[in-house]
Amino acid sequence: MAQQIKSPNVEKNNFKNPYFSVLGVLVIVILFTILWRPLNLERTVYVPLNPQAETTVTDNPRSPVVVGDGQIEMVDSKSASKQLTESSDIPEDEIAKDELDDIIDDKDNTVQYTISRGDTLHDILIRYNVNKNDIYQLTTKFKQLANLRIGQQISWTTDDAHNLQTFSWTISSNNIRIYEKSGDKFVESSETADGVPQDIVIKGEIKSNFVADARKSGLTSSEIGIITRALQWRLDFRRLQIGDKFLVLLSREMHGKRLSNSQLLGVRIKNGSKDYYAILADDGKYYDVNGASLAQSFVRYPLSKRARVSSGFNPRRLHPITGQVTPHNGVDFAVSRGTPVLSVGNGEVVIAKYSGSAGNYIAIRHGRQYMTTYMHLDKILVKPGQQVKQGDKIALSGNTGRSTGPHLHFELHINNKPVNPLTASLPISEGLTGKSKNAFIAKVKNIKSQLSF
Ligand SMILES: [Zn+2]
Known part of the structure; x- marks a missing residue:
C-alpha cells in the first residue's frame, strides 16, 4: 500500500525538508488505512491469485494490476466472504453421485490398502485425507514404516474428523504391527495371526446395484472399493443390469474374530455376455487376464505446449x-485466448456450461476417482454426456467469468478432493512383460478356474 501512495507526485512535492515528506506520507498512509475499508466495502477489489502477491491490494478498482507474475482476478466484495474460489461456483449436485462414490470417498472410516510400486506411506495417507499431524507423528516416530513392501497390506481407521485412530501393517501372515493412538502419541504393539489364510470364493448376482448386492454377498466395503477401483476404466458399474453376476476370490485370514488380513486375488464380473476380470499380480496391482494394465494414464498438462504457471495450487491461500x-484449487496457465485445451485423460463430460465466476467451464469425470475441470474458456467444444479421449480438443481457452486476463484455470480432483495437478501422483498404465508376465499368466489359469459360475 505504502508503495503506491509514495507515487512520483508525493516524492516531487515542495517540501524542502525530507522529514516533512516522510511525515506527509505517514499521515496519508494512516488516513488511508482508516478510510480505506469502509470506502471499499461496496466496491470491487482485486484479489491476487499469486500467493506471493497476497498482501498487495490496489485502491483503484478500475485498472487491473498485475503484480509480478501474478494473475489478478476480480472479486466482488459483497460475495467475497462466501464465494472466492473459482471452483466454488460448481454446484456439487450437478455431478451425478451414487453409492459407489461413498465407498471410494473417505466416508469409509476403515481402509485396507495393498502397497504397490511407488507408494510411500505418507502419500497414501495424504491421498485418503488422514490428518497430517497424525501422519507426521506416525512416520517420524516409527522409521521402520519406511520399509513397506509391494504387496503388503496396511489398514487404518480414522474418526469422522480424519484423525488416525489405529494403523496396522501386515509384514507377513505371522507378523502384524499395530499402531494405536493413545493421547496424542502412537504406541506400537505386534500381533501374531493365529489363523491360516484361506481362499474363499464369494458369488453374487445383481438384484439392485453392485454395491448393495456385493455387501449382501459378504464383501466388506474396502473389498468392494478395491473391485470398483481396479475395474473403473473398463466397466461403468452403474450400467450393470439385473441378472448380471460376479465372482470374487479372496484370501482371508482371521485373528480371533477380527479379519486381520484380506487379499483380493481376483474378480470376474459378467455384464450381459461380456466378462471383465481383474487379477492381482505379484507387484500388488490388478491386470486383465492377458497381463494388460487396467489403469488409465493421464497427461500432466491440458495443453499441447508448456505454458507459464501464473498462479499455483494453494489450498491455504x-x-x-x-x-x-x-x-x-487449481493451477492457472497463462495462455492467450483461443489456445486449444486438451482433455488430460479418457472420460465423460459431466458439465459443459457457463457459470458466473468460472465462465465457460467443463468438468470431465475419469473413471471413478478422478475429475478434471477447465475454466474461463472462450469456447466449449463438447457436450455433457460426451465421451472424450485423452488429448481430445475440448475447448478454446479464454477470459470468461471472474477473470481479468486470458488464462486457463485447471483443477484435478482425486476422490472429490482438489489436489495439485502439477505434483499429484497419477496412474501410469504399463502392462506386464517378460518373466513377470509369464508368472502372471500361470497364476491367471489357476485363479480363472476358481472363478467359474
Ligand atoms: Zn485460477
Missing part, C-alpha cells in the same frame, strides 16, 4: 482483506 482461507 489467505484472502488479503477478510483474512479468510480462500483456496486456489
Whole structure:
C-alpha cells in the first residue's frame, strides 16, 4: 500500500525538508488505512491469485494490476466472504453421485490398502485425507514404516474428523504391527495371526446395484472399493443390469474374530455376455487376464505446449482483506485466448456450461476417482454426456467469468478432493512383460478356474 501512495507526485512535492515528506506520507498512509475499508466495502477489489502477491491490494478498482507474475482476478466484495474460489461456483449436485462414490470417498472410516510400486506411506495417507499431524507423528516416530513392501497390506481407521485412530501393517501372515493412538502419541504393539489364510470364493448376482448386492454377498466395503477401483476404466458399474453376476476370490485370514488380513486375488464380473476380470499380480496391482494394465494414464498438462504457471495450487491461500482461507484449487496457465485445451485423460463430460465466476467451464469425470475441470474458456467444444479421449480438443481457452486476463484455470480432483495437478501422483498404465508376465499368466489359469459360475 505504502508503495503506491509514495507515487512520483508525493516524492516531487515542495517540501524542502525530507522529514516533512516522510511525515506527509505517514499521515496519508494512516488516513488511508482508516478510510480505506469502509470506502471499499461496496466496491470491487482485486484479489491476487499469486500467493506471493497476497498482501498487495490496489485502491483503484478500475485498472487491473498485475503484480509480478501474478494473475489478478476480480472479486466482488459483497460475495467475497462466501464465494472466492473459482471452483466454488460448481454446484456439487450437478455431478451425478451414487453409492459407489461413498465407498471410494473417505466416508469409509476403515481402509485396507495393498502397497504397490511407488507408494510411500505418507502419500497414501495424504491421498485418503488422514490428518497430517497424525501422519507426521506416525512416520517420524516409527522409521521402520519406511520399509513397506509391494504387496503388503496396511489398514487404518480414522474418526469422522480424519484423525488416525489405529494403523496396522501386515509384514507377513505371522507378523502384524499395530499402531494405536493413545493421547496424542502412537504406541506400537505386534500381533501374531493365529489363523491360516484361506481362499474363499464369494458369488453374487445383481438384484439392485453392485454395491448393495456385493455387501449382501459378504464383501466388506474396502473389498468392494478395491473391485470398483481396479475395474473403473473398463466397466461403468452403474450400467450393470439385473441378472448380471460376479465372482470374487479372496484370501482371508482371521485373528480371533477380527479379519486381520484380506487379499483380493481376483474378480470376474459378467455384464450381459461380456466378462471383465481383474487379477492381482505379484507387484500388488490388478491386470486383465492377458497381463494388460487396467489403469488409465493421464497427461500432466491440458495443453499441447508448456505454458507459464501464473498462479499455483494453494489450498491455504489467505484472502488479503477478510483474512479468510480462500483456496486456489487449481493451477492457472497463462495462455492467450483461443489456445486449444486438451482433455488430460479418457472420460465423460459431466458439465459443459457457463457459470458466473468460472465462465465457460467443463468438468470431465475419469473413471471413478478422478475429475478434471477447465475454466474461463472462450469456447466449449463438447457436450455433457460426451465421451472424450485423452488429448481430445475440448475447448478454446479464454477470459470468461471472474477473470481479468486470458488464462486457463485447471483443477484435478482425486476422490472429490482438489489436489495439485502439477505434483499429484497419477496412474501410469504399463502392462506386464517378460518373466513377470509369464508368472502372471500361470497364476491367471489357476485363479480363472476358481472363478467359474
Ligand atoms: Zn485460477
